[in-house]
Amino acid sequence: MTRFSRRQFIITAGAATAGSFLAHGCTNGTSNTAPTGGTAGTVPAANIDPADAPEVTTAKLGFIALTDAAPLIIAKERGHFDKYGMKDVQVVKQASWAVTRDNLVLGSGGGGIDGAHILTPMPYLMSLGTITQGNKVPMYILARLNTNGQAISLANTYKELQVGLDSSPLREAFAKQKSAGRDLRAAVTFPGGTHDLWMRYWLAAGGINPEQDISLIVVPPPQMVQNVRVGNMETFCVGEPWPAQTVSQNIGYTALTTGELWKDHPEKAFAMRADWVDKNPKATRAILMAVQEAQQWCALPENKEEMANIVSNRQWFGVPAKDILGRFQGKYDYGTGRVEDYSNSLLMKFWRDNASYPYKSHDLWFMTENIRWGYIPADTDTRKLVDAVNREDLWREAAKALSVAEAEIPKSTSRGVETFFDGTNFDPENPTAYLNSLKIKKV
Numbered sequence: 001m002t003r004f005s006r007r008q009f010i011i012t013a014g015a016a017t018a019g020s021f022l023a024h025g026c027t028n029g030t031s032n033t034a035p036t037g038g039t040a041g042t043v044p045a046a047n048i049d050p051a052d053a054p055e056v057t058t059a060k061l062g063f064i065a066l067t068d069a070a071p072l073i074i075a076k077e078r079g080h081f082d083k084y085g086m087k088d089v090q091v092v093k094q095a096s097w098a099v100t101r102d103n104l105v106l107g108s109g110g111g112g113i114d115g116a117h118i119l120t121p122m123p124y125l126m127s128l129g130t131i132t133q134g135n136k137v138p139m140y141i142l143a144r145l146n147t148n149g150q151a152i153s154l155a156n157t158y159k160e161l162q163v164g165l166d167s168s169p170l171r172e173a174f175a176k177q178k179s180a181g182r183d184l185r186a187a188v189t190f191p192g193g194t195h196d197l198w199m200r201y202w203l204a205a206g207g208i209n210p211e212q213d214i215s216l217i218v219v220p221p222p223q224m225v226q227n228v229r230v231g232n233m234e235t236f237c238v239g240e241p242w243p244a245q246t247v248s249q250n251i252g253y254t255a256l257t258t259g260e261l262w263k264d265h266p267e268k269a270f271a272m273r274a275d276w277v278d279k280n281p282k283a284t285r286a287i288l289m290a291v292q293e294a295q296q297w298c299a300l301p302e303n304k305e306e307m308a309n310i311v312s313n314r315q316w317f318g319v320p321a322k323d324i325l326g327r328f329q330g331k332y333d334y335g336t337g338r339v340e341d342y343s344n345s346l347l348m349k350f351w352r353d354n355a356s357y358p359y360k361s362h363d364l365w366f367m368t369e370n371i372r373w374g375y376i377p378a379d380t381d382t383r384k385l386v387d388a389v390n391r392e393d394l395w396r397e398a399a400k401a402l403s404v405a406e407a408e409i410p411k412s413t414s415r416g417v418e419t420f421f422d423g424t425n426f427d428p429e430n431p432t433a434y435l436n437s438l439k440i441k442k443v
Contacts, residue, residue: 043079054283058088060108062100062116065222065317066239068146068268069117071294077310080290096220097190115272119193121366123271138274140391145268147355148259149348151243153252154235163255167206187219187236192375195237198258204440205422228252241324253335259346261421266362288398299351304328360390361414361428368431374442
């Protein structure tokens, strides 16, 4: 049985508060338009009509040291928040997703944060009270920060099996090790989050039951590399730059990038407390405009090197830029001799191909998977929930205020039927049929 016990919640003392989860309970338009500008902090101020001036100029936004937080970091470093009147926005590093959750519960008024770079399912689980001790904390998803760009890695122990998209070769290997008394572990970053769901989908598609055949453990993203180095897990799923570091340090290899599992899959979201947004609608629009503009800048190939240099700095990631740049550009060294150029396909996308727009159909998949694995009740009204949390309407308002081309604003809240690497289809018009088609599930 999968268990997230305190013993398995591997975490350093510096991030000890992350353990509170257990104690209490990442259309077809391809335009990459972006603002012109020079180096960090040089974006010129916008002319703001006094009637549109933000109600406040400050907000505290959290981020985890993952490359899909780049839009928030770039918006801060290059002055996009300042440009739209949000001159006192703070972008604050969080130790783990559990700490992010706890600080969102507090809000900035209680010493926490108002919004965050976050795993897409978390605002839903907070709104339901699932991960907040039953305390419902209404949240809004305002934008998708990226698509693609995560990876599932394996320890070098399994390199000779040449495991990639097909996880089935691991069945026999796991069975042998379990019979020898080993406690096999797969690491994810938060229960019910995106990395948890990618890991579960990949294992189950290969006939490995994540509820029975391996133990799932929670490890904060920056601690993944060290934990695989000392043999604490067989495999893990996390965003960059940690998979690339696993390869560069020769302690593991990339089995797959998650874009192979589901092309252009939704990943992180930008979310804020609903009460903050409701109280500060103009400030919210200003923040959204800054984030969207930063996403456009992040999307341009000519900005990738500067972006890698910025986020590599100690106050952000503290990771060598060379371990970030390659996969930002779509260059993937799997650590097995396999090298791929995904610059025109499966790289992390921030704006192109509608990466920023928060499709409701994608959030419906996340909620269906949370039902699949028993995180939320099977009778949850997922459509009602998505309508309450997903504020794609605010995304549209900000995009229009930013003069985003009409062709880059999706006409529908659904991207339609999605197809996974194993041929499984998710039709957002019939999530129950999708759920019923899956052989391995908890419900």
